[in-house]
Amino acid sequence: MNAPLRFLGRYARRNLWPYTLGAIALLVTNYAVVRIPALMGDALNVLERAGADALSQSRGLAIELIVLALGVIGVRTASRALFFNPGREIEFRLGVDLFERLLGLQRPFFNRHKVGELVSVATNDTTAVRLLVGFAGLQVCNVVVAIPMHLWQMLRTDVWLTLWCLLPVVFGAAYMRWTVKRFFSMVRESMQLLAKLSDRVLEAYAGVGTIRAHAAEPATLRRFDERNDAYLALQLRMSAIRAFGMPVLAFSGLVGTGVVLWVGGNGVLAGQLGVGDLATFTALLVSLVGTLTALAWVLAAIGRGLIATDRVADLLHTPDELPPASHTLALTAPPRIELRDLSFTYEGASEPSLQHVDVDLAPGATLGIFGKTGSGKTTLVNLLTRIYTPPAGTIFVDGIDACTITLPSLREAMAVVPQTPFLFSTRLRDNITLRDANPRARRRGKDGAPPEPEPDDPRLDAVLRASCLVDDIANLPSGLDTVVGERGVMLSGGQRQRAALARALYRERPVLVLDDVLSAVDQGTEARLVAAIRALRAGHDRGLAPTTVIVSHRTSVLEHADEILVLDGGRVVERGTHESLLRQGGLYADTHAHQEGEP
Amino acid sequence: MSDADESKLAAVGSAWSLLRRFWGFARPHQRWIWLGIAMIPMVAGMTALRPLLLKHAVDVEIPDGDAIGLRVLGIGFLVAVMAEFLCSAVQVYALQRGGHATINDLRRQVFAHVLRLPARFYDNNAIGSLLSRTTSDVEALSETLAFGVFTILTDVVMIGTIVVAMFVLDPVLTLVTLTVAPVLYIIVRYFGASLRRLQLEIRKSQAAQTGFLAEQLTGVTVVQLYGREQAALGEYARLGQRNLDATKKANVLDALLFALMDGISAFTIALMIYFAAPSVTGGGAITVGLLFAFVDYLQRVFGPIKEFSGKLATIQRASASLERIYGLLDEPTEPRAPAEAADPLAKWRGGLSVRDLHFRYKSDGPDVLRGISFDIAPGEVIAVVGRTGSGKSSLGRVLTRFYDGYRGHVTLDVGERTVELSEVPPERLRAHVLMVQQDVFLFNDDVAFNVSLGEDAIAADPSRIRGALSLVQADAAIAERGGLGFEIGERGTNLSAGEGQLLAFARVAAREPTLLILDEATASVDSLTEQKVQRAIEQLLRGRSVLVIAHRLSTVRRADRILVLAGGQVVESGHHDALMAKNGLYAELVRAGLDDEAGASGDGAQPAAP
Structure with a gap:
């Protein structure tokens, strides 16, 4: 009970002033609320007794009542607004902080938690917290102030x-x-x-x-x-x-x-008793019942709010499980990448997914990784890109242990296409350039004025050609400006893969990692894509081509790699160039023969 | 979600027509609704009666010192309170019961309707939006109901009764109190409109923010790999700020509305006392008891007015939802045969002839089938091959009437007559023509259900399910898993891809269709499973007419005839060996490895990309 309140205290501290003012307004409001029935009763009493100055007295009370009624409008508004709005602000800040924390967490965490569950914490639970600090806060003050005041007024009467x-x-x-x-x-x-x-x-x-x-x-x-x-x-x-x-x-x-x-x-x-006192009582009862009704709801909100606060605090304090970083990578040229006796077992798995993999990849060279589903290809990519943290001393970039490199700088050096392409619900253009994740803001910019024409981008054009996307774009309703993704036009699997590939090529980084990105493209396109990727590498105008890792289950994609690892069950079972592997006559050669035509 | 629709608020006239149509759904439950409505005058009457009892006590019993009379009056008061409580509880319950039952029916109707919408409709509408119309929009109606919107009617009647009672008691004093009515009207109108606008903005911005969050978390790896964390965070904060701004404004307005109502209520009472004072002291018509009653009346009136605006907002939201639901219900469904009509295909043995068949998905789109002609004799196996976009999947979709609107002729040989395909009701047709699509769809249920798909004749006879499983050689694997009762999980997550395939084949085996249209899947499975799948297909091809959209060489070899499609036309046809010898497109396809165009043709419901 204490921990969540302390946690909230830290958030609420910034809104100390509104809360203080709100509390004062609340006090005044409640005074007015119990005063009004009392004045009403007094006025009726005066009229009933029908004394000599009954008229002027009752009218005086009525005027007092009017002043109070008008005053209560102001203070009541203030008390509610001052109490509720900080709650909204806290909800907002909690949401943003949660998202920030989530963005810093890595794949193992997201494997344990479904997106729906996380979204629910960031929305439903923060709402419950808001109700706790806003609504419940107000009601607790209400109870501390209002109920005693009502009772006091009633007891005073009879x-x-x-x-x-x-x-x-x-x-x-x-x-x-x-x-x-x-x-x-x-x-x-x-x-x-x-x-x-x-x-x-x-x-x-x-x-x-x-x-x-x-x-x-x-x-x-x-x-x-x-x-x-x-x-x-x-x-x-x-x-x-x-x-x-x-x-x-x-x-x-x-x-x-x-x-x-x-x-x-x-x-x-x-x-x-006077008759007016009866009216006072009746009115006070109505108002007291209202307060009690709200209280019953709020007590439930408090319970839920505290549980939700715990959940939110837990998530906010989730450790990122990253090793301490001591190096910042600042590559000016494609790096040498080494894997030294790399073995890896996923959390909770009994069998290792990779065993004793050794690779020395020269700057600008291409490594091909070949294997069936479940052979460990993607695991290797996941470790190289640190989607999962590799064991210390197994992966080296230009001689630096990847585990000791700050994650942002490591990823800054890479352009990676994961196995399952993911497109955001933005324009295709933004999905590839990742320049502006928010097209609407830009488009709305000048009071509904037409969107600014996009500046020419030769790099984008080159990348689109290389990814064989030009024809597809021509067929989209608004071309490059078509909104794609879940809430936009659904692209086919192959189109999604090529868009993701274009995104990586556009990035132009010293390291390029492609995880089975051509699995859903047909053979003709595949050949053109492979040629285009090679041409891009060859035409790289800033020195060497990127150090490249290409994963595929198709031999035709890997033909030109400087070295190919053949993985099976997490082990390197064959290695060499395309030609040498074909000569070896092993798994690679068999698959090649099968894929090329009749066995 | 189409929030944009919501902004065009329903006009009063259309609100009536919405309601009239809703009554159609409510009619079966009208007894509850009438019961609820019947309670309204009782509730209003009791509410108006209570202050009168108070007045009587103050004006008669108390000045007379009549303790007995006071006691009788007190009992009368409690009886009235009790009656009011019961009437109002019955009223609320009856209206909610009728309402929820109606909404339940409506949800069912929407669901049943969507199930029967043609495939073209699914092509143009995201499943997410269909889902939200079946659940969220219907749920919005339910919330409206829960919020007590029907009590708005009670409120109106009650306020009316009270005003009448006040007029009868003292017209002048009533007019004095009514001077605040215009102010109230303006306040409710102004605040109502502003609050509704803000509520709309709040819900829109919240939906945008939640949607953004869900998407970014789904693609969090890409966000991280491309260093987009700060940009994503900034956008999230921007969306949140938009929501926050609207919410804060709404909060202040809401608080002000609440406070104004309270203030005006007290103000009115003060006003009344001020004007009544001379009459009371001067021995006029106004008594203290009357003031007493008026105070009570006025307090009763302001509560409902306070909630008026909120209730109007939910009604408006509900009518926007209703409009969307009706829009969906107005989409024409596939035709259905009358239940008692005879099966036109009872004597059909699988003979079929296709003549000059043309077909396009969209009326302004290109033809994907361009003059196809071929015959299937009863028991014949025809294989269709071709590149992606050659029209082979479209052929299956036309023959099962998933898509209507072909040109040319497709005739079924039924005994001595022939029947045109377009004249056979789709569900009758599909009882005989079964299409198995590339992507196997599995239901989150047990194996038995996934084979029977709830068809009574099969579900009631486990031996039929077992027989089907053993025909496709899935029996051993299923037995190992725990038999027919094995829960296969959401989308079959507890099964391997190969086992899923075999289950889909078992569905065919259990149904024994006259004509099977099999779109061979090309999902990558290990070689052992691949062998099983091939043997299962072999079994399915026996003893019936088959049109198989083939990706496997083994399947093509077994076909009696092969049709090679290109650009929506049959360019070659014949047996495997003859076509290989011809060294045309077919030979080329075979050499390229028939199974190599995996995945690119997309899922079953969508037309393949041209």
Whole structure:
């Protein structure tokens, strides 16, 4: 309980002023809120007694009431705004800080956590935290200030009547607290049921071709009904609570009013109370019940908020698991890359994925890596690019242990195309140049003025030609400015791969790593791409071509590599140039023969 | 999500038509809704009655010192309170029950409708947006309901009743209190409009921010490898700031609205006391009890007004959702045969003739099939080969009526008559013509379901499922996994790619279609599985008409005839040996390795890129 509050304290400190002012405004508001019914009661009392100066007195009270009513508008607005807005700011800062932390975490972390789960922490949990610091904060202050003030005003009017009319309200409040708890557990359950229902719907839509081909609509509908009906059943249970459980507290307030009428009425008869006092009580009860209702909701928000705070704090404090870095890489020329007895076992795996790999790759040379699925090709790339951290003393860039190099500087030196191409939902142009991740901001820039024409970019043109993307772009609705990715035009697998390749080529770095990037392109295109990549390397105008690592399961892609490693089960089973491997007549030669045509 | 749609807010007229159509869905549950509506006058009546009892106590019993009368009145008051509680609970429950049941039906209807939309519709609509219309949009209706929007009707009736009661009690004093009504109206209107605008902006910016976050985290490796962390963070903060600005504004407005209502409520009471004072003291018509009642009335009126604007906003959101849902429901579905109609293909044995078949995906697009003619005799195996984009997959999609609108003739030989393909209802056709697509789709259920796909005749007979599995030689592997009840996981994650293939073949074996259209998958599987797959295909080709879009040499060799497609036309046809001897396109394809164009042809639902 203490840790999350300390954590929040650090965030809330910046908003100390709004909170202080808010607290003062709150105090004043609550004073006004209990004063108003009292003034009302006084005025009625005066009128009932019908004394000589009743008219002027009651009018005086009415004017006081008007002043108070107008004043309460200002302070109440201030108290709510001052308490709620810092909560929003904290939510915002938490979100940004979380994202920053996540960006610093590496693949092993993302293997353990689904994206949906992380997004939920960054959105739902920060919202729960916000409710805690804003809403709950306000209500706690309310409770500390408002309830005592209400009670004070009531007790001041009449002690016995207060006790009598609070009796039903206390029961009502306890029941409300229990009901809200129950309701929240149902809300949680309903979110799970809804997610399960969505899964069913998504599954059916994604598999609609199969469903249709097998005329399986009736069964699909039955599967949907199971979950749809379960969801309805829960909704109805929640409706019952909403209808019969939630209003109980307000009902208890009205019962309290009845008690006021009965007990208080007798008090008036006995001359202990004025009629106006009854009105004061009635109004105070209404306002007290409102406060208690809010309190019941807030108590639930506090519990959830604290749990959420814990989750957010945990994520923010996740260690990045990176080794301490002592070197910053600043390459001016393609580096020598060495692997020395590199072995690697994934966390939780029993078998090593790479065993005793040794490579010495000269500056500007090309290393080919060949092997079947699961042979360790991608593992090697993942270690070289430090997507996973390699063991110390196994990978050297220009003689420096890669583990000791700061991650940003190491990656700054590389252009990598991972196995599964990933495109962002931005313009294709931005996906390749990565210059501006936010096309809309630029386009909107000048009050809806047409987008500025893109400056000529010969490097981009060259890269597009090399990646055989020119024809594809011509067929896109807005050419290079077409928004692609999840929320844009879906490109085919081969187009995505080539766009990712273009992104890497555009980057022009001293190290180029291509992880099976031509798997979804047809043979003709593949040959052109291989030729283009080679030509780019040859035509490199800044000294040597990049030191290159190409992974493929196709021999035709690797033909021109200076050295080819053949991996099988994590071990180097053959190595040499294309020609020497063919002469060896091993796995590589067999596959080559098979891929080239009839065995 | 199409947030843009939301900004065009529904006009009042269209709101009515939306509601009328919604009533169509609600009709089966109308008993609950009528029950709820019937409670409204009771609730309003009780609300108006209670202050009258108070007035009576203050004006009659208390001045008269009538303790008995006061007690009777107190009991009456409690009875009224109890009645109000019960009526209002029944009302809320009945309306929610009717509403949720209706929404449940609506969701089902949308789902069933989307399942029957033609493939062309799926080509043009992302599955994500279909999903959000089936779940999120329907859920928005549900939230609207939960928020108690139906009580807006109660609120209106209640406010009306109270105003009438006040008028009856004292018209002048009522008019005095009503002087604040124009101010209230302006406030509710102004704040309502601003708040709704801000709410829209808040939800839009939040969706953008969450979407951005999800995407960046999905592609986090690329972000990191390309050193884009700072840029991504900056964009995220920018989107968050946009949301923050709108939220803060909305907060202040909301707080102001809340405070104004409270303030005006107190102000009105003060105003009333000020004007009533001379009459009370001067022995006029206004009594203290009347003031008492008015104070109570006024406090009742302001609560609902405070929530008015919020309720209007959710109603507006709901109507935007409804519009999108209706838009989806208005999409024409594939035709369906009347349930009792006879099966036109009952006597069909698999004979088929295709004459001068032309086909295009989009009416303004190029033809992908350009004059194809061929016959399939009952029991004949025809292989179709060709490069990506030659039209081979399109052929299968036309023959199963996944896509309509071909030109030319496709006739099925049914006994002594022939039937044109376009006249056979799609689901009747597919009971006889089964297309197995390249990408195997597996459901998150057990093996038995994935073979039967819930078809009663198969699901009820496990021996049929076992027989099918053993025919494709998947029985041993499945038994090893734990038998028919083995849960294969989401999209079959608990199975290997090869096993998934075999399951898809078992579906065919269990159904025994008259004509099988098999789009051979080219997923890379290890050689042992590859052998199994080949043997399974061999089994499937026996004893029925088959059109196989072939990628394997072993399959092509087994075909009775091979059609070689190029540019949507048949350029060669004949047996493997004859075509090899001819040394044309076919020989070239074989030499290039038939299976080498893997993956490029994309998934089954999409037309292959031309």
